[in-house]
Amino acid sequence: MASLKPKVLGIAGSPRRNSNTELLLQQAVAGASSQGAETRDLFHHAMATVKSWFIILGVTYAGDLLFPGVDKKGAIVQHPAALREAFHAGQTLVQV
Secondary structure (H helix, E strand, O other): OOOOOOEEEEEEOOOOOOOHHHHHHHHHHHHHHHOOOEEEEEEEOOHHHHHHHHHHHOOOOOOOOOOOOOOOOOHHHHOHHHHHHHHHHHHHHHOO
């Protein structure tokens, strides 16, 4: 019997396009994908709305990545440790 691929849905909580949040999300999704997960990055809404959707859909909230003080658009790329943490979070998310 073939094992099923984990499915990961990336949801950005920032209202800003190309925000640090989106850049971190891209790394987390890439990390999950590197471990064989089927990934999607579909929704870009506020976290309160997202958490409500999780309740309605019966989806488990796996956590978040927070990097206080990194606020300027694109500034997250100057923090390679944060990008690595996001990538690692994606990998960890799909390990069974």
